[in-house]
Amino acid sequence: MSAVIAWYVLRRLGVGWAWLSAAVFALHPVNVEAVAWVSQCKSLLATVFGFGSLLCFCRYDAHSKRSWYAASLLLCAASYMSKSSMLMMPIVLAGYLLWQRGSLRRRDLFDLAPFFLLTVAFGLGGWWFMQNRGIKRNSHARGG
Numbered sequence: 001m002s003a004v005i006a007w008y009v010l011r012r013l014g015v016g017w018a019w020l021s022a023a024v025f026a027l028h029p030v031n032v033e034a035v036a037w038v039s040q041c042k043s044l045l046a047t048v049f050g051f052g053s054l055l056c057f058c059r060y061d062a063h064s065k066r067s068w069y070a071a072s073l074l075l076c077a078a079s080y081m082s083k084s085s086m087l088m089m090p091i092v093l094a095g096y097l098l099w100q101r102g103s104l105r106r107r108d109l110f111d112l113a114p115f116f117l118l119t120v121a122f123g124l125g126g127w128w129f130m131q132n133r134g135i136k137r138n139s140h141a142r143g144g
Contacts, residue, residue, distance in 0.1 A: 005051035049079035080122040090115040
């Protein structure tokens with residue numbers, strides 16, 4: 001699913017040989033490992049949601065329909081819930097806008113702001129969780 005969405009986004013962006021890029025992505029050993037090991041299910045989910053968010057954002061940019069924007073934001077949040085490595089999504093979206101326009105407009109910054117706020121919220125939430133609910137050092141185990 002991730003490779004199909006990657007192909008579609010690359011084709012929409014006018015990238016030559018988009019199908020080859022998607023095929024290499026699908027067959028890359030890192031992605032094959034994610035499919036083979038159940039512990040990497042989070043990577044697959046995060047990738048599908050992240051690519052879906054990018055695709056919806058591309059459609060929002062092309063058609064200015066707020067429903068595409070909302071879908072992109074929701075899929076972005078779903079990718080964050082799947083794996084924290086997706087916290088770079090606003091940078092990816094800004095890169096897409098730069099690719100399309102050559103610069104960022106004021107409206108683009110307003111469109112990206114909720115993605116950055118979502119990133120900060122999930123980043124701080126993850127940090128808090130690791131500090132308060134994550135695996136803590138046991139002082140009794142070290143004799144202290």
